[in-house]
Amino acid sequence: RNVLQDPSTIELLLHFYSETTPPRSSKAMEAIILLCSVRRSLFPTDKDRAAFLGRLMTGIRELLSNKTGLTHPDNYHEFCRLLGRLKANYQLSELVKADGYIEWLELASGFTVQSVQNWQYCTNSIHYLLALWGRLVAAVPYVRPETGVQGHLQALEEQVLTVNKSYVESMLDSVEGVIESDGSLDDPLEDDGSLKEQLDRLPVIIRFQYEPIANIILSKFDNLLAQYQEILGHIGTISTENAPGDIPKRVAIIEGQLTWLTYIIGTVVGGHSWSSAHMGDGEETIDASLSRRALQLAQIVDYRLTSSNGVGRTDSKLEKAILYYCQNFRRVYMFMWDQVSNSGTTSGALSVVGIMTAKLESAPSTKQKVYERMFEHLGMGDHTTVANLIVTKVGNNLKFWPEDNDIVSNTLDLLLDMAGGYSSSKLLLTLDTVKFLARHHTEDHFPFLAVPGNARHRTTFHATLARLLLSPNGEEKLGITFEQFLEPIITTMTQLEAFAPTELRNEAARRPLVGIFRDLRGIASSLHNRRTYCMLFDILHPRHLPLLAKVADSWHDQNE
Secondary structure (H helix, E strand, C coil): CHHHHCHHHHHHHHHHHHHCCCCHHHHHHHHHHHHHCCCHHHCCCHHHHHHHHHHHHHHHHHHHHHCCCCCCHHHHHHHHHHHHHHHHHCCHHHHCCCCCHHHHHHHHHHHHHHHHHCHHHCCCCHHHHHHHHHHHHHCHHHCCCCCCCCCHHHHHHHHHHHHHHHHHHHHHHHHHHHHHCCCCCCCHHHCHHHHHHHHHHHHHHHHHCHHHHHHHHHHHHHHHHHHHHHHHHHHCCCCHHHCCCCHHHHHHHHHHHHHHHHHHHHHHHHCCCCCCCCCCCCHHHHHHHHHHHHHHHHHHHHHHHHHCCCCCCCCHHHHHHHHHHHHHHHHHHCCCHHHHHCCCCCCCCCCHHHHHHHHHHHCCCHHHHHHHHHHHHHCCCCHHHHHHHHHHHHHHHHHHCCCCHHHHHHHHHHHHHHHHCHHHHHHHCCCHHHHHHHHCCCCCCCHHHHCHHHHHHHHHHHHHHHHHHCCCCHHHHHCCCHHHHHHHHHHHHHHHHCCCHHHHCCHHHHHHHHHHHHHHHHHHHCCCCHHHHHHHHHHHCCCCHHHHHHHHHHCCCCCC
16 A cells, blocks of 8 residues: 555656566556556545546656657557556546646547557557547536536547547548558458447447537538449449449448448447437437438448349448448337337227326327437438338348358348347338248248358248247238248258158258258247247148158268
8 A cells, every 4th residue: 555655656667668668668557557447445545546646647648748658569559558447447527636637638639539540550459549538428427517627528528529530530541541552451340349349439429529520420421422322323233343444442442431431320329328318419310310321321232232133232341331230220219119100099998098098198208209300300201111121121131142141140130139129020020021031031032041151040030030920910910821931941841851861961962951950940949939839840740850860860970
């Protein structure tokens, strides 16, 4: 405790860091991080803790001002960790009381801006800096404006806006840099781990200054979308790679930049809060403006995909960004469909329950009002229209991207999550695209089922469809019975049953065997009660179950 409170301790470590090079200097910075992380109980009084924090922030300000040792990657990474740890261990109310807080804030902002502008050297460190700003703005509601130095809130708003603008612009600029490098630079869009870390931290930062940064995103998106449509109009239905001149390069840059903006829109829309403290602020209208652009892009990409019969495919990274947006939109804005759809109906019963229901339905909740305002401002139809757009995207991806494992996986995850939600699953049953999926779940209509590498995805696909079919009124709304749904699988099993044991062992029988068993596994996983289990058992027994025994004998040494 005495060593911790001694001012010379932190001064010694900072001096050692300044006078040495990695790995010694980075180890010294690790020690400073550990000191920064000590618990409150090690200090006798809050005054002692505040004094320690003051010394630490003074040291950080000096390092930021002089850029001491920050040209070394190891030092830089550890220093980013220190900035992130500082707010994690100290409350904002303590930071704003420290001497030089405004200067520290400005220096931290400048350091963050410089870092994101030089993203190629610090991809794995940026999320620590975003975490710092996220924690700072998340704590603002718990700090009184009069606490600490005067004007600290305005200073934070100004610096956060600067950081947000710099991040968006730098990530857009990174696309051209990666393409011009001809492979010498790693694409940050392909680093899934780092990308997820950054996206997870963006919503709270951007929503702190939502309107100004949203206007920047909208302006850039509209400009890029107009350029994209113009170029696609010239290309027509041919593939981008076969386009003349520098068009392939221009398309690659635009698609890369749209990918970044779509990811950012997806994570920000997904950060919408339904808590009472945040509802009614009008943020849903900004969500709607951003969502309109992402959905318009999805329509443009889908139209070119279908009109060219799969030849005019966009960059796979842009497809994954659109799916990421759809997943976030589904999670936030597709859980109240049944409540809104039924809000105009009233029960004629005079029971107490009927009267109470009528009262609730005649006075929409705040959530319902926000939900309705969002779709009204979106201007692309009601929730059913938007859901149909998303599900149509799902169907087209499964049809035209059979070899891309990531796109198929993300697409099926989206469909599974939509089918798993109580409200969204009821909505899916009303859509023509879902009815088509339920009636035509074969390789002829969806080539991804024929790709050997997608064998596991067959299980997810059939589990999702079976879940929808076996939900209340599922057969009636989809216009197909469980027996009809199983017909393609049973037909294949009937054909295989005619094979002798030696014929079942060859490769010609292996692929359809793996396919039907993967399909049946998915269907069986969605059987949730005795009735549905018996429905499947009655179809398989006694005619088709012997095939399982024959296959087990013939393929006993192959776990697949």
